[in-house]
Amino acid sequence: MATPTIETPRSGRMTPGYSRTTTSRGNFEMIAWLFMRLSGAILVVLIFVHLYVNLVAGDGISGIDFGFVAGKWANPTWQIWDLAMLWLAMLHGTNGIRVIINDYAEKNSTRMWLKGVLYTATVVIVVLGTLVIFTFDPCPVINGVPHVADYCPAA
Amino acid sequence: MPKTLSPSKLIPAGTLYRGREGQWSWVAHRITGVVIFFFLLVHVLDTSLVRVSPEAYDAVIGAYKNPIMGLGELGLVAAIVFHAFNGIRVILVDFWKQGPKYHRQMLWGVLGLWALVMIAFSIRHLSHVFGG
Numbered sequence: 016m017a018t019p020t021i022e023t024p025r026s027g028r029m030t031p032g033y034s035r036t037t038t039s040r041g042n043f044e045m046i047a048w049l050f051m052r053l054s055g056a057i058l059v060v061l062i063f064v065h066l067y068v069n070l071v072a073g074d075g076i077s078g079i080d081f082g083f084v085a086g087k088w089a090n091p092t093w094q095i096w097d098l099a100m101l102w103l104a105m106l107h108g109t110n111g112i113r114v115i116i117n118d119y120a121e122k123n124s125t126r127m128w129l130k131g132v133l134y135t136a137t138v139v140i141v142v143l144g145t146l147v148i149f150t151f152d153p154c155p156v157i158n159g160v161p162h163v164a165d166y167c168p169a170a
Numbered sequence: 171m172p173k174t175l176s177p178s179k180l181i182p183a184g185t186l187y188r189g190r191e192g193q194w195s196w197v198a199h200r201i202t203g204v205v206i207f208f209f210l211l212v213h214v215l216d217t218s219l220v221r222v223s224p225e226a227y228d229a230v231i232g233a234y235k236n237p238i239m240g241l242g243e244l245g246l247v248a249a250i251v252f253h254a255f256n257g258i259r260v261i262l263v264d265f266w267k268q269g270p271k272y273h274r275q276m277l278w279g280v281l282g283l284w285a286l287v288m289i290a291f292s293i294r295h296l297s298h299v300f301g302g
């Protein structure tokens with residue numbers, strides 16, 4: 016009779032009955048860990064350029080008003096830039112907070128509640144931000160009154 | 171009489187985990203991450219006012235233009251720049267073969283770069299905030 020081979024615990028090839036982790040959660044935590052690093056590396060570039068263009072170049076923070084935002088979003092590159100920053104930062108931040116909640120909230124119900132609030136906030140902010148970027152109108156007409164700016168067609 | 175250690179040398183002083191640089195940089199990374207996240211929620215909300223009306227956006231941005239908010243912005247930039255540089259350090263510790271060996275030196279690198287960037291940024295930003 017051949018000697019039965021006993022696989023090492025982490026080989027993933029042991030008899031299912033002896034496995035400590037159920038496969039239902041899969042390797043979600045590993046993907047999340049990797050995502051934190053990938054998104055972090057991209058966010059450095061996105062955020063540093065964002066801060067430079069908005070707070071350092073030109074008139075810095077003094078130059079920020081509706082016209083400044085309109086000028087940026089007239090350019091599709093800035094729309095995509097801000098969209099990528101919104102999604103990556105929100106997902107990176109949400110996953111970070113999820114890990115922190117798991118670390119400190121010991122009661123099952125507390126964890127569920129906190130994560131429920133977190134995910135609700137994330138969905139609201141990501142959807143709102145995305146809609147704002149794509150439905151933005153630099154020359155809105157509000158209650159029949161057109162916005163006056165040098166980049167808007169004269170009424 | 172045999173030499174004995176005095177009791178104060180035998181009893182550990184408290185149970186605080188002493189992870190030194192690695193531990194404190196983790197604490198700072200965690201706190202800055204949370205601060206940036208809550209700022210981001212508010213930042214998306216205030217920027218969304220461009221969709222309400224130009225006046226609404228300018229009113230809120232105008233309300234931010236005072237020295238207290240200016241210092242708050244400086245603090246937020248300081249938090250983001252630290253989190254970004256230390257995040258790169260964490261990535262290097264995880265993926266670069268020599269990373270764990272040099273994690274402490276890299277933290278000093280992070281703090282040095284952070285100080286340089288913050289000195290340059292403070293001059294620029296505070297001259298807008300206090301220069302009228």
Ligand code: HEM
Nearest residue numbers: 051055058059104108111112200203204206207254257260
């Ligand atoms: C600027 C570029 C950024 C880089 C390079 C970066 C890097 C990282 C890395 C590598 C981690 C994982 C740490 C670990 O697993 O131990 C992390 C955690 C985290 N990040 Fe970022 N991040 C950046 C931006 C942001 C932003 C914009 C936010 C907020 C929206 C944020 C919030 C967080 C939070 C809350 C954590 C969890 C901290 C913890 O578990 O202790 N980060 N960051």
